[in-house]
Amino acid sequence: MTLHVQTPLIESRPLSLAAGPTLWLKLEALQPSGSFKLRGVGHACEVHHARGARHFVSSSGGNAGLAVAYAGRKLGVPVTVVVPETTSARAIELLKLEDAQVVVKGSSWQEANQHAQGLLGAGDAFIHPFDDPLLWTGHASMIDEVAQAGLKPDAVVLSVGGGGLLSGVVEGLKRNGWHDVPVLAVETEGAASLHAAITAGHPVELPAINSVATSLGAKRVADQALACAQHHPLHSEQVSDRAALQACERFLHDHRILVEPACGAALALAYAPGRLAHYNKVLMIVCGGATATLEQIHDWLAA
């Protein structure tokens, strides 16, 4: 038994018509915590639980924190999530629904994370939102499911925040022998830390995050994310916040599933005419995200 569920893989007629190639959707938005994060976080929590951890600590006010809270409740392990003051009321509400103890501290993730490190005692396990090999191994299972379904895509589209999803998907592609399948790694323009790292040749810290896709807002990507870009075929792509938000709206209309702008960024590549024209069969990782309400998406679009 795993904490995550096997998700549907469906052909999308509306996205195929918009993009040109046939689009296959891996519906990670349907994980019980609302995003793909449960694959890696669930795996990490199970490993730490088996090693005797008695308390999980997370520093994510986003989908990683929600996945830790869900995993802890299922495993009977108490969870503390330290979140920065910028965390939305909706995210805090969802964390509390999962019985997590929520501590609001600091003006950014960096500060919340520092406070979380200080809380760690003996028997506690810290669960990082993206930079941990246990997470990547868990995320890789989504590619195993695609291979088991008998679909070999000629490209994979996904969003990049800190690069945990990217690292896991590349691990999954490699362990299925798909070394030749390129990844289209999408960021919003104001959160393009992978693009900056590729350009510089080493991970760099962005001075600030300037995007509504706060779940993509890691100022610096994990070293492993850059290593993926250097050792696996990868194209770095950027979309505007507006395109990401409009993709959320269109996807809700087309598939009746509400996702965050973090996921809308990847979807925007399919909705933009011509950007996937080189390919025939594209796998879209619909990573999901539970922390943006429809009202919030409309407010951002109106701003």
Ligand code: PLV
């Ligand atoms: N969100 C992280 C960290 O971001 C978090 O703390 O929840 N799509 C969604 C819906 C996400 O929540 C995230 C990450 C991503 C995509 C990007 O995944 P990553 O960070 O593994 O590249 C800073």
